[in-house]
Amino acid sequence: MTTKYIGKPASxxxxxxxxxxxxxxxxxFKVEGLTYGFIVSSSIAKGKITxxxxxxxxxLDGVLQVFTHENVRNLPWFKLRYTDLDAPSGTPFRPFYDNTIRFSMQPVALVIAExxxxxxxxSSLIKVDYEEETHTSSLYQNISKSFKAPKGKIGYVPPKSRGNADAAYEDAAFKIQAEYKHSAEHHNPMxxxxTTAIWDNEKLTVYDKTQGVSNCQFYIGNVFGLAYKDVRIISPYVGGAFGSGLRPQHQLFMAVLAALELKRPVKVGLTRQQMFSFGHRPATLQKLALSASPEGTLESVRHEAYSETSQFENYTEVIVNWSATMYACENVELKYELVKLDTFTPLDMRAPGAVTGVHAMESAMDELAYTLKMDPLIFRLKNYTDEDQVNEKPFSSKELVACYREGAEKFGWAARNVEPRSMRDGKNLVGWGVATAAWDANQMPSRAKALLSIDGKLVVSSGTSxxxxxxxxxxxxxxxxxxxIAIENVTFKLGDTNLPLAPLEGGSWTAASVGSAVKTVCEDVRKILLKHAVKTKASPFYNYDPNKLQIDSGEIFDPNDSSKGISVTEIMRLAGVNSIEETSTSGPNPLVGRKYTMNSHAxxxxxxxxxxxxxxxxxxxxxCAVAAGKILNPKTARSQxxxxxxxxxxxxxxxxxxxxxxxxxFMNHNLSEYHVPxxxxxxxxxVIFVEEKDDIVNPLGVKGVGEIGIIGVAGAIANAxxxxxxxxxxxxxxxxxxVLQIAEDDRNQVAV
Amino acid sequence: MNSFSYNKVTEVAEAVADLTGHANARFIAGGTNLLDLMKENVARPDHLTDINKLALTAIEETEDGGLSLGALATNADTAWNELVERKYPLLSQAILAGASPQLRNMATNGGNLFQRTRCYYFYDTATACNKREPGSGCSAINGINRIHAILGTSEHCIATHPSDMCVALAALDAKVNVTGPYGDRVIEFRDFHRLPGDTPHLDNNVQDGELVTSIELPPSNFTQHFHYLKVRERQSYAFALVSVAAALELDGNTIKDIRLALGGVAHKPWRDCSCEEAFIGQEATEANFRALAEMILADAKGYGSNTFKIELAKRAIVRAFSEALKNN
Amino acid sequence: MKQETSTLETDDPFSDTLPAYTLVNLRINGQTHKLRLQPWVSLLDAIREYVGLTGTKKGCDHGQCGACTVLVDGKRINSCLTLAIMKDGAEITTIEGLADGEANHPLQDAFIEHDAFQCGYCTPGQICSAIGMFNEGRAHTLEDVKEFMSGNICRCGAYTNINAAIMEVKSKLENE
Incomplete structure (x- = not known):
């Protein structure tokens, strides 16, 4: 029996x-005296409520209140009070702030009833009159109004060009250019x-669906003028989120507003239809131009992306930057612009930006490979790079070649006939495609607490999700x-603002960030235990060098002397401590970030x-062959x-x-017509996890696996x-x- | 969902009588479409008559060698009924192509006939829809109409009928038995559903207060060469863009009898007997199936994003008959 | 059969009455719950909000996701698209009623072993649906299972593992 758990496929x-x-x-969450809220959504996209x-x-008997902009007062006007931790630049949407309609399905009233x-x-009996104004909702018809994407959102890095892509393209022997369109998408977690909000006249307790309890605490405290310490957000289980829980959604504001006003517990939920009333993956138009030498050296990359945002915020994501780091290329020109529409602000959705940009880039790479009459995998290998040319830094680790090799072998890529329409299975044409993927391996500052009790039970906690x-x-x-100690003796708690501060759960950084904090705090507890082992007179290791001692399966021992040992609980008893409690903080090493670029690959x-x-x-x-550093749990990582x-x-x-x-x-606002598999x-x-050892990226050597699995798939399928x-x-x-080339552009939907 | 009263009845006569005295009473059986629409405030009945206790679940052979399907037999029980599987396998196939196992366990045969369109605009009270609110306009004609009709449309409505089961019933020449305040009557399946014309709010020719009691299938020889093909945007649990019920009776390779009905393309399951008749006596070849497809879709009209369905439907027809030929 | 054309505006503004309460006996997991319910309460909301068994989930409330799947008289249905009052007296089984005393249903254990979920929100519906599928006896191959489990959407995309868990238990049950 050993307590080596990291890297094991635990259920x-x-x-x-x-x-x-x-x-x-x-x-x-069942609460005594619970009341229920239902939101009325606007039927128009732009105008005024008259x-x-x-x-x-x-x-109606049992209806307690109807909240609208007409009767909701005393809310702050200052826009920063509504700015949450994932907000882009601009003015966040303020529910019930005024009579202006800024997007279709905007909440215009909240009914609370028994x-x-x-x-x-x-809610169906509330009559709302509007004065409608002309709205703008087509990205493609408004590309001419695009503007340079401003900074201001967490995770956004403006694109950086290099060399002279236009000149290289002009002179190149082999070249392609193409446009790619992506529709908007909604997260639609199950x-x-x-939100259920309970106000006891002093403190507010909120059960919410969120990827960041602290973000909700911060938002509610600011908007409703409550001290953060009086706002507790609880979220032990989240039924999928994929980015939709990174910002506080309408129902949180609604439930808290009503609970404070009515002094009754309130539950407000969105309907599936209303799940289309907030952030979404933005619709985009991308233009790519690539060129190569006859030998297959990538000579120029030009990648432009036009993405929608709302009238009130500038949502940004990293779409084009990947095209500057995935392959070696001297001449890269990037452009990323926004177009304002009368829709809600887009929102990070699983691998935001990368999914969009990498699909286009990987499709274009395939097109260029065909122009060169070169196997698309060989073409990628030919332009492989171990350096991040944008920042002129090496990667902390990059086992992408192993991904190509092991993936190709498992797939049987070598048997591929490069000619299109060369493979068939009855009525079906068979195709094989390949694509590369990359994602950031980030770490955020995070805190964790550990409490070891005399019964040998360890409770570790952090306010993550x-x-x-x-x-x-x-x-x-x-x-x-x-x-x-044995895993059965460990409990991990999360999703509660009473627990130590953790970053938003997103960006594939939770394993690295919270994991490092958990590692640090448990090392601290371990040190204290070993200190007791060598300082307690009755201990068999009294006056030992603690550095020579180890702990496994709850036993403290000296690996060079099997004659002695003492259990963790026994040493605590001998030392007269009932519990050991430590809180620690862990964060990225800024020096490492300056020297290396850290990415996962697939x-x-x-x-x-x-x-x-x-x-x-x-x-x-x-x-899907993935290089993501240390895999903490192959079972759950595979599922990711x-x-x-x-x-x-x-x-x-x-x-x-x-x-x-x-x-x-958005008209297909339901799960019958919005298709997911x-x-x-x-x-x-x-799924293949290739061996990738990375001592640089963070103390655990992990890179995260939440996004890397999706990024290359659409490109590989399009190429297939x-x-x-x-x-x-x-x-x-x-x-x-x-596919049959019989599509006619929806006259209203995609008229460019 | 609005406020309504509710009553559970046990006799057919009681069911019919229970509707009277209410401005807008409805029968409820499976409820899978009605409750869905009530939650969207599209259907707003003031009274529900629960007919689930009526003794209308039998599936039994008729004197002429056909089959009678009780209106309250569930879709699942019908599709997996031994007699249906043996005598009308096309119907089994069509039912199993629709919805999900859970929904088929709830939905009844009678209710299936009354399914309302899945048009986005019909379902969303924020938009104009002549079917939901006569005179308000049709948003789909200039809107997102990928899932809309290409046959039998009108300037007032381009909605489709969403059923799979009904497509097979149309192909199989079913009859619908109804009862009501004015007695019993039989409706030929082809006369059951309506085209939108200038009354798109009316889906069918059943009168107020009438209740479907059973669906009757005449004797059929389409037990060897049949195929229900459903073309959709995912592999299951999605409505048809185009569906085809194809059946053949062959003499060697000569077509002795032929049936073709289309789903997802019109306000009703689409069948054109004159097209079928033109191919009786012809050889069962891909070229003839394509000619049949061209004929039945000759008057098809696209509205932009659904225009591709004209060609898709033709291809689907050829495929369905090719598959039907393979069956034994 | 009435065909609907009414709009919100044409309703009589002075007739807003509320539905009457009725005593409904819901038999859930072998226990009878006597509830005073209005007819507009769905079976799903009755189970969750009035009985307090929150294992059954609301994912769409329109029969489009399968998260609310329960067994009624052994058959799987979407509890969101039926009224509680329509199931008066029927035997309803939810995720909370699958265990045999302390022992999980084998499918529950197989779901854990095969990591047949991520967020877990669709899981009660998936498990109830799979048991309903076993009861139907029509799924013989993996391809059948995929078709007959397609009424349960898993947005996390755990289908591969869901199917592995189901196939394992299916063969175990068939060999018993």
């Missing part, structure tokens, strides 16, 4: 609660956003191994079968990559939020579709009409 420690229905998500008649709703059904019914990523499990593994190989007559695409096989691949298939073939420009409104859509997916059919579909999703 989820929260698994039992999840399979028995005991795991409690935001809407699952009147709201709530009289029929208020006349039951959910009554609140829902009452769990609907819901587990959105299905496996945070509970990997933190438990880290704590158990570092301290050297190579994705996809096989598609395309029905030659009907144009339908089935992704029959995907191999499987999920990423499913998301990539979804992006490539299915997802599209359809915006009607007559109304400036069902079980039948998913076939064979193989080309290989199968000879048709290059550049606009996602790849639907049968585009």
């Amino acid at each position: 989820r420690v929260d698994g039992l609660e999840k399979v028995t229905g005991k795991a409690r998500y935001s809407a699952d 009147g709201i008649d709530s009289s029929r709703a208020l006349a 039951t959910f059904e009554l609140a829902r019914y009452a 769990e609907l956003f819901s 587990d959105i299905g990523t496996g945070t509970y499990t990997i933190m438990t593994q880290i704590a158990a191994e570092i301290l050297g 190579a994705v190989f996809a096989e598609v079968k395309v029905d030659e007559d009907l144009g339908t695409v089935d992704v029959t096989r995907v191999v 990559i499987l999920g990423g691949v499913v998301w990539g298939i979804s992006k490539a073939l299915e997802e599209e939020s359809k915006l009607d420009h007559q109304y400036g409104r 069902v079980n039948k859509d998913i076939n064979d997916i193989e 579709v080309f290989h199968a059919t000879g048709v290059r579909v550049r606009n996602l999703p790849i639907t049968m009409d585009k």
Whole structure:
């Protein structure tokens, strides 16, 4: 028996609660005297509310209040009070602030009633009159109004060009240029956003769906003028989020507003339809031009992206920068601009920016490889780089070649005939495609607490969240191994502002950030235990050098002398301590960041079968080979990559939020018409973690696996579709009409 | 969802009588579409008559060798009924292509006929829709109409009927038995659903207060060569962009009898008997199937993003018949 | 059969009455719950908000995701698209009722072992749905399972592992 847990495929420690229905998500908290809220959403995209008649709703027995901009007062006007930690530059949306409608489905009223059904019914009786103004909702028709994306959002780095791409392109022997369109997408986690707020006249307790309890605490404290210490946000389980929980959503504001005003506990949830009323992955137009020498050396890259944002905030994400670091190239020109539309501000959605930019870049690389008549994998290897040419720094580690090699081998890439339409299976054309992926390996400052009790139980905690990523499990593994006690004796707690401060759960940085804090705090506890072992007279290790001692399976021992040993609990008893409690902080080493670029990488190989007559695409096989440093838990990490691949298939073939420009409104606002994959859509997916040792990136050597799995998939599938059919579909999703080349641009949707 | 009263009935006569005295009473059986629409405030009944206790679940052979499907038999029980599987496998296939296992366990045969369109605008009270609110306009004609109709449309409505089951029922010449305040009557399936014309708010020709009691299938020889093909944007649990119910009776390779009905392309399951008749006596070849496809879609009209469905439907027809030929 | 054309505006503004309460006996996991309910309460909301069994989840409230799947008289249905009053007296099984005393249903253990979930929100529906599928006896191959489990969306994309868990338990149950 040993307590080596890091790197082992442990089952989820929260698994039992999840399979028995005991795991409690935001809407699952039963509170005495609970009231229910239902939000009324605007029917127009732009204009003014000229009147709201709530009289029929208020006349119903059991309806407690209807909140609108007309009766909500005493809220701060200062925009910074609404600025959360993930807000881009601009003025955040302020619910019930005035009578202006800024986007379709904007919350215009909140009904509170004794039951959910009554609140829902009452909401249908509220009459809202509008004075409509002409809205702008088409990105493609307004490209001429684009402007340079401003700085200001967490994670955003402006693009940096180098060399002279135009001149190199002009002179090059082989070149391609192409445009790529991506529709808006909505996160649609399975769990609907819901908040339950309880005000006891002194303190506010809030159960919320969020990827950052502290962010919600900060926002609620600022907006409602409460001391942070009097606002407790609790979120032990999150039913998926994918970025949608990075900013406080409408229902949080609504529930707190009503609870403070009515002095009753309030639950407000969004309907699935209303899940289309907040942030989304932005629609984009990308223009790429690549050129190469006859030998296949990439000579120029020009990558422009035009992305939508709202009228009130400047949402930015890193779309084009990847094209400057993924391959060696002397001449790179990048451009990233925004277009303001009368829609809600876009929001980070799983691998924000990279999913968009890398799909286009990897498709373009494939196009250029075909122009060169070169195998697309060999073309990528030929332009491989170990240096980040943008910042002129080496990578802390980069086992991408191993990803290509192991992935290609597992997939059987060597047997590929490079000719399009060369492979067939009955009525199906078969195609194989490859793409590369990269993502940042970031670390954020984080705190963690450890409490070891005399019964040998360790409770470690941090105010982070587990959105299905496996945070509970990997933190438990880290704590158990570092301290050297059995995993059954360790409990990890998260999702509560009473716990030590952790960063937003996103960007694939939680394992590195919170994991490092857990490691540090458990090392601190371990030191204290060993100190007791050598300072306590009755200890067998009295006066020993603590550096020679180890702890495993709850036993303190000297590896060079098996004759002695003492349990952790016994030494605590002998030392007269009932518990050991430590809180520690861990953060990135700024020196390392100055010297190295830290990325995770992946190579994705996809096989598609395309029905030659009907144009339908089935992704029959995907191999995703990932280099992401140390894999803390291969079981949960594999699940993350499987999920990423499913998301990539979804992006490539299915997802599209359809915006009607007559109304400036997303019309397929439900799970019947907003398609995400069902079980039948998913076939064979193989995940490979290549060996990658990285002592530089952070003390745990981990890079995170939340985003790297999705990034290359759409490109690999698009390239496979080309290989199968000879048709290059550049606009996602790849639907049968585009494959068959019988698609007509939706006259209202994509009229460029 | 609005406020309504509720009553559970046990006899057919009681069910019909229960509707009277209410301005807008509705029967509820599976509820899968009605409750969905009520939650969107699209359907706003003031009274629900729960008919689930009526003895209308039997699936049994008729005297003429056909089959009677009880209106309250669930879609799942129907698709997996031994008689249906053996005598009308096309119907089984079509039902199983629709919705999800959970929904098929709830949805009834009668209710399936009354499914309302999945048009985005019909479902969203913030937009204009002549079907939901006559005279308000059709948003789909100049809007997002990828899922909309290409046959039998009008300037007032381009919605489609979403059912899979009904496509097979149309192909199989079903009849619908209804009862009501004015007695019993039989509606030929082709007369059951309506085209939008200038009354798009009316989906079918059932009168106020009438109740479907059963669906009758005449004897059929389409047990060998049949295929239900559903083309959609994911592999399951999605409505059809185009679906095809194809059935053949062959004499050697000569078409003795042929059936073709289309789903996802019109306000009703689309069938054109004159097209079928033109191919009786012809050879069962891909070229003839393509000619049949051209004929049935000759008057098809696209509205922009759904225009591709015209060609897609033709290809789907050819594929469905090719698959039907393979069956034994 | 009435065909709907009514709009909010045409409703009589003075007729806003609320539905009457009725006594409904809900048999959930072998226990009878006597509830006073209005007819507009869905089975899902009755289970969650009135009985307090929150294992059954609301993912869309429109029969489009499967998170609310429960077994009624052994058959899987979407509890969001039926009214509680319509299930008076029926035997309802939710995720909380699958264990046999202290022992989990084998599918619950297999889901943990195969990591057949990530966020866990769709899991109760997936498990109830799979048991409903076993009861139907129509899924024989992996391809069948994929089709017959397609009424349960998992946005985390755990299908590969869900299917592994189901196939393992399916073969175990068939060999018993």
